Amino acid sequence: MSELAVLGGQPTRTEPYPPWPEFDDRDLQAVITVVKSRRWGGYPYPGPETEAFLQGFLELQGGRYAVAAANGTVTLEVACRAAGIGWGDEVIIPAYTFQATAAAPLAAGAIPVIVDVDPNTYCIDPAAVEAAITERTRAVIPVHLGSQMADMDAIMDIAERHDLIVIEDAAHAHGARWRGHGAGTIGHFGSFSLQSSKILTTGEGGVLICRDETFRDRAASIIDCGRPHGTVGEVFTLGYNYRMSELHAALARVALERFPEQIAQREAMAAYMDEALTEIPGVRPLPRDPRHTTRSFYRYVLALDPDVFGAERDAVAYALIKEGIPAETGYPPMHRYDLFQPLLSQLPVACAFPERFRFEEMHFPVAERACLREALWFDECVFRAGPKGVEDAVAALAKIQRHAAELQDAADRLRREFDI
Ligand SMILES: Cc1ncc(COP(=O)(O)O)c(C=O)c1O
Numbered sequence: 001m002s003e004l005a006v007l008g009g010q011p012t013r014t015e016p017y018p019p020w021p022e023f024d025d026r027d028l029q030a031v032i033t034v035v036k037s038r039r040w041g042g043y044p045y046p047g048p049e050t051e052a053f054l055q056g057f058l059e060l061q062g063g064r065y066a067v068a069a070a071n072g073t074v075t076l077e078v079a080c081r082a083a084g085i086g087w088g089d090e091v092i093i094p095a096y097t098f099q100a101t102a103a104a105p106l107a108a109g110a111i112p113v114i115v116d117v118d119p120n121t122y123c124i125d126p127a128a129v130e131a132a133i134t135e136r137t138r139a140v141i142p143v144h145l146g147s148q149m150a151d152m153d154a155i156m157d158i159a160e161r162h163d164l165i166v167i168e169d170a171a172h173a174h175g176a177r178w179r180g181h182g183a184g185t186i187g188h189f190g191s192f193s194l195q196s197s198k199i200l201t202t203g204e205g206g207v208l209i210c211r212d213e214t215f216r217d218r219a220a221s222i223i224d225c226g227r228p229h230g231t232v233g234e235v236f237t238l239g240y241n242y243r244m245s246e247l248h249a250a251l252a253r254v255a256l257e258r259f260p261e262q263i264a265q266r267e268a269m270a271a272y273m274d275e276a277l278t279e280i281p282g283v284r285p286l287p288r289d290p291r292h293t294t295r296s297f298y299r300y301v302l303a304l305d306p307d308v309f310g311a312e313r314d315a316v317a318y319a320l321i322k323e324g325i326p327a328e329t330g331y332p333p334m335h336r337y338d339l340f341q342p343l344l345s346q347l348p349v350a351c352a353f354p355e356r357f358r359f360e361e362m363h364f365p366v367a368e369r370a371c372l373r374e375a376l377w378f379d380e381c382v383f384r385a386g387p388k389g390v391e392d393a394v395a396a397l398a399k400i401q402r403h404a405a406e407l408q409d410a411a412d413r414l415r416r417e418f419d420i
Contacts, residue, residue: 004403006322007410012396014326017389019383021201022258030250042068042243045224049249049393054207059117060175062182063190063209065216068244068305069223072171072193075206076104078242079189080139082210083165085110087349089138091167094124094150095367096375097143098331100193101169106342109349110138111356114334116364120287122146122301122375125366126154133158139403144173144183146301146330146377147270149292152178152186159187162181174200175263175296184209199266199298199380200259202252203238205244216288262384263296269383269390270295275396277302280401282309299328299377306373313373315411316397323396326379333367335359 005011034040039047046054046068054066069075085091091105093112102112115128124142140159143152152168159166166187170176173183174192184190192198194205210216217230218237226239277285284303288295304313311319313329320327334340336359342350343357350357382393400407407414 002403002406004319004322004400004406005324006319006414007406011322011324012399013392015324016365017326017379018382018384021196021255023254026254027251029246030254034184034247034250037245039246041225042245045220045227045243047246047249049246049253050244053249053252053256056253057207058209060182060256060259061184061190061192061209063185063211063353065210065213067208067210067216067219067223068249069208070244071195072191072198072206073100073104074101074240074242075191075193075208076141076167076345077107078219078222079167079191079208079210080105080108080110081222082215083139083167083188085138086325088136088353090134090136090232092124092129092132092137093139093334094141094143094145095333095335095364096122096145096170096331096371097169097334099334099337100171101141101143102333102334102340105139105141106347111136111349111353112139113356114362114364116366117145117370118151119366119370121148121150121289122286122367122370123148123150124155126158126284129155130158130162132419133162134165137162137164139167140173141167141169142187143169143171144176146172147297148286148298148301149176149178149183149289151289153291156186163187170268171195171198172298173296175179175259175294176199176292177294177296179291179295187211194248194255195255197298198250198417199262199296199378200255202248202255205248205252209357216227218296234383263294266383267295269387270297270300272387273300273378273383276390277397280394280398282306282401299330300380301330301375301377301381303370303374304376309401311400311407312411313376315414316400317376318414319400319407320376320393320396323399325393325396326381328377328379330377331371331377333364333371335362335364336368336371
């Protein structure tokens, strides 16, 4: 019988990785306090828990102004609207990201213009951004994907030369720093998701860091049904109820208390992983840019070369899961993404500009290769389990590589079994 757990052998790791999210009595107490206060929701906005959380978040991440919202999709949409981006405007996004990065500008009436990513980071390629700029381009949304950051020096340089708004999608990058500046504080806006899988979570929630007070007040108005906020004066705008509830904010405050230690732990173990992976043929850890000064991350992303490794990426991911290692294949490329079908959804802007939504004609070779062939994601919990957590993940990957031929022989059956 094969040694591979996916083919009936013994798994590398039987002990579960630490669960997520973490909680203790502080979380229970925080919820009890809000329940007893009877101020559960987010109105009037922002409530005291929300304000205290935002202050703590800014202390951690940097930046001076922030608003809280229901999730990290609406924060992106609110950023577009607060910047005055709307009907028919073009917003440049990377081909490798979650659908929200594209859905948000669409919700504001704008056209997401997809461009390719950089092979070393899998984040947006600055040269591709520059090449995609037209007279209708208003913004770019770099995504700090997985364990990497987009090249913010190059993006800001392009933005300044072309007068573009930069909305950092930092849903994967709470705590991360670029030349010492917090992710999300370099562009005009920084959007964070606090959804349950994220490394700073409150179940559902979002934060939008804003470069100035005017953006912050406009964003607050949009989030709070259009009510006037601060410098917006007495003018009502078209807004929605995108508020964060006080219950969520209270949990987020406690999550912030644990966060610095978690960052240090994940960062140290990621460096250990970088080293250990170089021993396995066909595995390429993505290089670390020295400007990425704090690597706080959501998923550790590496590249496999299936030809050298000896087995397809998807089969490797499922074999890893059977070895007891939480691994994922990541997102599909945006132009091939079932979740992202603006024409099928009959969105007005997609129907009005159908030529900008012909996905079958689009081709982004780096993103296609990364999303469909190379990229393998390790869950953050691997990095919260001490050196043994990383050693087990590396041992499992090395074992799979040694037995890659057996895995490849069984690939057709596994594809059916795992619905690859
Ligand atoms: C890159 C990226 N952007 C945006 C979002 C949207 O966040 P939310 O799920 O909180 O709406 C997510 C995650 O879900 C994400 O991974």
